[in-house]
Amino acid sequence: MRKRAAFEINYFYCPSCKTKLEFRRVEKKDVLACPKCSFIFWNNPKPVVSALCVQDSKVLLIKRGRKSGSYKYYWALPGGMIDYLEKTEKALDRELSEETGCKMEDCQIYDAHLIVYSPRGLHKKSAYTSIDIVYLVKLKKINDISLLKYDPSETANIAFFPVDKLPKKIAFGHREIIYKFFRKQ
Ligand SMILES: [Zn+2]
16 A cells, blocks of 8 residues: 555545545545445545625735634635535625625626645645635625624734735635636726
């Protein structure tokens, strides 16, 4: 059995029958598989949703807080994971509300892209990937952005940025998504 690379996921036992997993060559890929039952750990990308909110040619970004699992204090589009049985638009509405205090009026699917997480440094290989479903979101009117309520340990700050003055540290390939959107305007 080949050795596990440092970036690979630390799962050791079959979740169905508790047998120790081994690498097996399946469809030209090395995958962790159970030698006893049919379980194969494919490590498929996890779907996430993100909100692209543009007002007066400015884009809404959140600064990730100290409790963020990855990319602490990086800026990003608001968004996150989808709960079990949750519809994508519901997840979008929930994450937007939790992370910014903003309310969604309307949304439509804009784009989807692959995110490669790099918890051990920006240019290292990663154990996890996501598919980010990006929605173009129309927000309900914001009277005063400083009065919006969100958990400061999850979101350190929120702000609207013009496309030519985006912050330096932007996570999840969201800079490219924003540029792509403004190029088409
Ligand atoms: Zn098994």
